[in-house]
Every structure is written in structure tokens, then in C-alpha cells.
Amino acid sequence: MRRMKAYERYATVAVLLLLLVAFRLLYESAEKTATAREPTLTSNRPADTFLWRGEAEIAAKGRGLHALDLKSFVSQYEWNRGDAENIKPLRETSVHGDCSMSKCFDFSRCRGRPFKVYVYPDGAAGAAKKQSVIFKKVLATIRSSRFYTSNPDEACLFVPSMDTIDRDELSKDFDRSPSTKMWTLSHWNGGRNHILFVLFSGTWPNYTEKLGFDTGKAMIAKASIHQSNFRPGFDISIPLFAKDHPIRGGKATSFERRGSLYPVNRQYLVTFKGKRYLSGIGSGVRNDVHHLHNNKDVIMLTTCKHGKNWMNLADKRCKADNELYDRFDYHDLLENSTFCLVPRGRRLGSFRFLESMFAACIPVSMSNGYVLPFNEVIDWNRAAVDVDERRLLELPSILRFIPTQSVVHLRQQVQFLADTYFSSIEKVITTTLEIIRDRVNPHNKRTYHMWNHAPGGLLALPSFSQQLHHFPFYSSLLRVSVNETFTAVIVARTPLKNSASPIIRLIKQLGMTPALGKIIILWAGTTAQPKPRRWPRISQPIEVIPVPGGMKNGMTRFIGDRLILSDAILSLEEDTRLNVDEIMFGFRLWKDFPDRIVGYLARSHKWRGGNWTYSPVLGNEYSMILLNGAFYHKYYNHAFHNFLLPEVKEEVARTPSCADIAFNMMVSYITKHPPVKVAQKHGIRNTLTSSAQLKLPVNGTYLDDPSLPESPRSLVFAQRQRCLRAFVSAFGGMPLSHSQMRFDPLLYRDNVSNSRKRYHQVDRT
Numbered sequence: 001m002r003r004m005k006a007y008e009r010y011a012t013v014a015v016l017l018l019l020l021v022a023f024r025l026l027y028e029s030a031e032k033t034a035t036a037r038e039p040t041l042t043s044n045r046p047a048d049t050f051l052w053r054g055e056a057e058i059a060a061k062g063r064g065l066h067a068l069d070l071k072s073f074v075s076q077y078e079w080n081r082g083d084a085e086n087i088k089p090l091r092e093t094s095v096h097g098d099c100s101m102s103k104c105f106d107f108s109r110c111r112g113r114p115f116k117v118y119v120y121p122d123g124a125a126g127a128a129k130k131q132s133v134i135f136k137k138v139l140a141t142i143r144s145s146r147f148y149t150s151n152p153d154e155a156c157l158f159v160p161s162m163d164t165i166d167r168d169e170l171s172k173d174f175d176r177s178p179s180t181k182m183w184t185l186s187h188w189n190g191g192r193n194h195i196l197f198v199l200f201s202g203t204w205p206n207y208t209e210k211l212g213f214d215t216g217k218a219m220i221a222k223a224s225i226h227q228s229n230f231r232p233g234f235d236i237s238i239p240l241f242a243k244d245h246p247i248r249g250g251k252a253t254s255f256e257r258r259g260s261l262y263p264v265n266r267q268y269l270v271t272f273k274g275k276r277y278l279s280g281i282g283s284g285v286r287n288d289v290h291h292l293h294n295n296k297d298v299i300m301l302t303t304c305k306h307g308k309n310w311m312n313l314a315d316k317r318c319k320a321d322n323e324l325y326d327r328f329d330y331h332d333l334l335e336n337s338t339f340c341l342v343p344r345g346r347r348l349g350s351f352r353f354l355e356s357m358f359a360a361c362i363p364v365s366m367s368n369g370y371v372l373p374f375n376e377v378i379d380w381n382r383a384a385v386d387v388d389e390r391r392l393l394e395l396p397s398i399l400r401f402i403p404t405q406s407v408v409h410l411r412q413q414v415q416f417l418a419d420t421y422f423s424s425i426e427k428v429i430t431t432t433l434e435i436i437r438d439r440v441n442p443h444n445k446r447t448y449h450m451w452n453h454a455p456g457g458l459l460a461l462p463s464f465s466q467q468l469h470h471f472p473f474y475s476s477l478l479r480v481s482v483n484e485t486f487t488a489v490i491v492a493r494t495p496l497k498n499s500a501s502p503i504i505r506l507i508k509q510l511g512m513t514p515a516l517g518k519i520i521i522l523w524a525g526t527t528a529q530p531k532p533r534r535w536p537r538i539s540q541p542i543e544v545i546p547v548p549g550g551m552k553n554g555m556t557r558f559i560g561d562r563l564i565l566s567d568a569i570l571s572l573e574e575d576t577r578l579n580v581d582e583i584m585f586g587f588r589l590w591k592d593f594p595d596r597i598v599g600y601l602a603r604s605h606k607w608r609g610g611n612w613t614y615s616p617v618l619g620n621e622y623s624m625i626l627l628n629g630a631f632y633h634k635y636y637n638h639a640f641h642n643f644l645l646p647e648v649k650e651e652v653a654r655t656p657s658c659a660d661i662a663f664n665m666m667v668s669y670i671t672k673h674p675p676v677k678v679a680q681k682h683g684i685r686n687t688l689t690s691s692a693q694l695k696l697p698v699n700g701t702y703l704d705d706p707s708l709p710e711s712p713r714s715l716v717f718a719q720r721q722r723c724l725r726a727f728v729s730a731f732g733g734m735p736l737s738h739s740q741m742r743f744d745p746l747l748y749r750d751n752v753s754n755s756r757k758r759y760h761q762v763d764r765t
Helices: 002-037 076-081 133-143 254-258 283-291 318-325 330-335 352-358 389-400 404-422 425-440 448-452 502-511 580-592 635-642 646-654 656-671 712-731
Strands: 117-119 157-159 195-198 219-222 268-275 298-303 337-343 362-366 486-492 516-523 542-546 568-573 602-608 611-615 629-633 676-678
Touching: 117 133, 133 425, 157 195, 268 283, 268 330, 268 389, 283 298, 283 337, 283 389, 298 318, 330 337, 337 352, 337 389, 352 362, 352 404, 362 389, 362 404, 404 425, 486 502, 502 516, 502 580, 568 580, 580 629, 580 676, 611 712, 629 635, 635 656, 646 656, 646 712, 656 712
Parallel strands: 117 157, 195 219, 268 298, 268 337, 337 362, 486 516, 486 568, 516 542
Antiparallel strands: 568 629, 602 611
8 A cells, every 4th residue: 555655656746747847848839939929139230240239249250259158137038028118129110111222212313324412502492591500511511522413403312401400399409390391392202312311309208219290201311310210221320429520621539649549458448427317218327337336447427417407306326426427537538448338318329429439449339229320331340349238237247358459459440430430520421422322323332341441431432443452452451462564654745856855765764664564645735746656666555645735634644544454553744764773663662552652752741830831842751742753553543533522623623733732632641641752863853943942932922022923933832832721621631641761772872783783773863
């Protein structure tokens, strides 16, 4: 009997265990089914990101980072489902309507023509009587860009002059114009091919993203946009910038101010100084950051002093928080922090995002659902850290796990992105328009590497090529070399009298150069071009291109890149005197610096009397290479026609003597490097004389000399002086940089046998 009872107990236990296992399997199956049906919270970025979502997995491929196995305080089931209070599940339709490029954009307006943008006149229907400061800057930027057209029939994209920047009803810049005015625009067409710029939307207490009017089928370039309202491939997320953001040029980055990105690990690991919302939307993270503060390498400062009724809402922490808040300077914290916490405010975006980037402080975005600026083209995995709001207490541990090498890479990319796409309103708007242009012309769009590697998508023009190795500045990245020939482009004006003409001697020297591929002569003389038999007979082809009207148009020198098969161009004047060794040494040096101008005769610029001045005096420093003897990549000819602002090209067309100044400025603007000078060659004719022969201006006026206005050289100097200052204004700053480096051949001027010198003819002056 006892044995029977024991067996019954064992059987009962076994049955219970089986039932528990069965219930467990059923529960897991139901859990998987529920999870599959729920909208999964994922980022709109590629799967190989290291944005610390989920299990904080870091993509290691190509970035030197290792996966981190960080435990979360949130269960996996809760993580997949999402917290209804903190993170809203993705909506099926944006508040701005269901649109895509294929549904809401008329491509027929853009095919077979240049990409142009039309801005409605300020007096058109829908235009605000009083426009905000930022909106005026946006319209001014578009109207001065190379995309602008005053003819709506030529336009692919339209920008209404109705001020949509601030859609907060409590703001003084809020435009209360009804949406009916927008729909009466002459080319509105339901909003197709239109774009609206918005920085602020919604108001207290919910700060929704509704704009207060029917946007139709218009694209929206908006800051602080949530992924549930973002239409990928149609809308564009732009950064939130302040009213005083420069319209051109740009804010100086930390690297430009310090001259270095080091030390890698700064005084503080991560810092935050900002408002603490005591209630309402955006108060979650800011109310809890004080838990991270250790008064050592993690500094978290908040204040309750904002708003009219803050004292009525103050809690017991406010007094201590306010006292600690005043002990630290905001900008000092940014400059001395390795990472900067950027939590959401009332809206998803924050001015702090750009401010941290300009301080070379790696932004740590903690704003669930926030679509980072220009996420369509910028790989933020290489420049920012994105942490879920629910993992706030894990933040110091997450950041300490990032290797030092990765911190360096992140900071370098932060500086590159800040300078390239965010340092001015012009760059923000131009990036927006270039993204749309790439959508319109998908067969001729920029690649991932063009957008995310220096010099950036705005300076690597896909109209030149989509192959990276065709550009001069990607050779080090790809470890490829340029081709072994160059094309000589000679500007000729003087009729050929005999075989002793300077251009004849120059062509003979070029013909003996083994690296020469072709000679192109731009005939700008007043007489008919010489017959082919008058030119010297060399093994390389000679092509003569007549220039109607001479060289009165300074743009003529920069011929189309399709006429040039080689990568290198040697720009020459007809009276330039160079021998074979000088040419070959210059070309050999250019192959080591294919992204720069390499030449023989240098000029400089100086800050004098509160303004920039052109200096023809030869000294220890230089910043420009004259184009009467210079090697450069053919891409810069293409960029000169397709990148420069219209006002710069118009000035060069009017004043040919300013062409080399604009060209040097453009190349330095693209590369951020000075040109390269080779051994001084006194045989090259100076465009300007020395300072002893040239009367320099004093206080903006010339010395009292009646003969000066008639002097061609003085006139050239005056033109260059004026152009230099005009170009600085157009570029938004001085792009030129000085150098004291000069390259000479080995054993240059040494008292040894010429047989030991590879370029012994360079010694002859």
C-alpha cells in the first residue's frame, strides 16, 4: 500500500511538471505572436548601426568598434512592444498625408533640363506681410544660389514666399495666413513640386507636429520631426538652428579654434546643462539626469528658472539645482566634454545638437523617435550616439565602453559634418536642395562615400563623375594613382612672326616632355589663327580652339573637362618660359598632391587696415599660385563652372585678371589646404611687378600720381584688390590659407656634378 501511494505521488508530480512545460510553451508561442503583430520600434537607419538600441549592439565592420553586451533594465518583450507612455507606435499615415516622390511629385517638370528652383515673389498670394528673420535668410540663400531661376517655366521645384518657419501659435513670428492663400498660388498644383521649410511646430501643452494648414502634396523640410510623421524619401529632416546662425561662411569649429582635436578624452566624459521641465512633455529625461551627476567626469546641471510660473511649480530639488547650475559655464562644458547629452526638449530637436558639434563634442541623442538631420544621406552611426530614453541610467557605462580609437573617429566625423553641412544657412539649404536634385536624377546621384567623406556631397559634383577615383581628393582613400600624362592648355594672343616666338619655344619644350599627352591652344588673338603648318612638329597632338572676342571673358580659360583626357592640366601663357626638367619636376610633384594647385609663381594675401589686401610681393609666405604656370586636376575646371556662385562667375567674366584669384579660392575652399610651390623660376613673366615698381594703395586710395590710372599694371592691381574682397564676401570668409613650404629637386643648387642630379636643368635660371 505504501509503495502504491508513493507511485501515485510521483505520477502526480510528473503530470504537474508536464502541465507546467505545456503552459510555458503555449505562453512563449502567444508572446511571439503578439510581438510579431506589434509595431517594432526600429531606427530609420541601416541595420549595421552602432546607435545603442536594443542590446546596444555596435557594428564592428569597418569602424573598429566591438559589440557590447549591455544588460537593459527593460525586458526584451517590453522593448519590442514599446512603452505606450514614452514611445508611440508608428502610425500608418503621417499627419502631413500619405505621399512619396512617385505619388506626389511631377518628374516631367525636371527631366531633360537643369535642376532649378523658383521662389514666389514676396508680393504673391500667400506671402506674409512680415517675414521672420530666418525665413528671409532662407529665401535670400535660394535666390543667390546656382539653382535659382526667375522663370517659373524653367523650375523643377517651387518655394512659396509664405513664412512657414515658425508654426507655434504663441510665437510672434507665427503667420496666421489661412491655407486658402497657399492654394491660390499660380503653380501650386495641389502642392506638387513644392517644398515648405519649418523649424518649429505645435505649442503648449502637446507640441504636436501639425502645421495648422493643409500642406497638400508639398514636401516638408522640417526640424524636430518624429519618425511617425516623417515620410522617408519625400520629407527632409533639417537641423534646428538659431536666428543668429550665419547665412554664409560658417561658424568656426573647435578644430579651427584649437588647431587640434586632442586630447581624445577631455576633462569630462559627458555633460549636460539645460532647463528642467517640472511637468509636461519633455520632462522625463531632464527630471532624471541628476541621478548621473557625480561632480567628477559626469556633470548634469538643470535649472527650474524658466517660464513665468516656475516658482509655483518648484519642487524641493530646485534650489540646490539652481545653485549648482550657476557654477559652470555652458560653452566651457561643451569645449571640455568628450560627449554631450542632447535630450529632447518640448520638441524632439534641440539647438544643443549643433552647438555640441561645433565644440567637437560627440552628441548623444536621447530623443526617442527623432529623425536626425539629413538622415537620408548622412551616416550618423559614424558621428553620433543614439540612446533610448529608458536607458538613461546606463548612459555612463555605455559611453565608457567606447574605445579611444572610436572616439577619435567619431570626433573627426563630427567636425567634418559640422563644417560641411551645418555651419551656415546656405549649407543647410543647399544640402536640402541637393538631396532633392539627387532624387530627381537617380541615375546621376551622389554615392554614400561622397556624402560621408571629405570634402562632402556639396563639393563632389556627380555631374563630373560618379566614380570616386575620378576625383582628385579620393586618391588617398582609395589608394589609387592618377594617370601618367597631362594636357597643356596655352592662352595665346600674339601673332606668330617667326620660329623664335615665345610660344614656339614653349611648344618645343613641351614636345620633349615624356609625360605630355596633348596641347590645347586657346587662340585669343585679334588676327586669324595660324595655319597648322606654322606650329612646331611634335609627336603629341596640338588642338587650336579659337576664342571669339579674345580673353575678355575670364571664364574662357577653364575649358570643358570633356576636351581633356588626362587628369592633370598644365595651365600656361604664351610667354611662359619652362624647360623640360622644370615641367617634369612640377608634374612629378603634382602626382603626390593631385588635389592641390602646384605651380611656379606665387602670390599672397594679407590682413591690413581692417580688410583683406592682395599682395604681389614675393616673400616667405604664399597662398595663391598664378595660372601662367600651374598644374591642377581637370575636376576643378568643371567645378569652376558648376559650383561657384553666379556672382563670382559674373565678376570673373567681367574681369579676366581676377580668374586666378577665384580659382585659388575655390580649390582652397574645397580642399582646406594651400597650394604647393615648386622651385622659383625667374624666367616666368610676372603678371604684376614688384612693390618697388608698383604704387600700393594707402587707406583705400592711391598715392597722388597722375600717371597711375593710365598704368595697366596699377589697373590690374586695383582689379585684383577689388575682386579679392568681393570673393571673400561671396565665400562667406577667407578660404585661402598660407604656406611657407617650397619643393626643390634633390641636390638643388648643390655644388655637385649634373650627372648626379635628376632634374639638373631646374638649377638654370
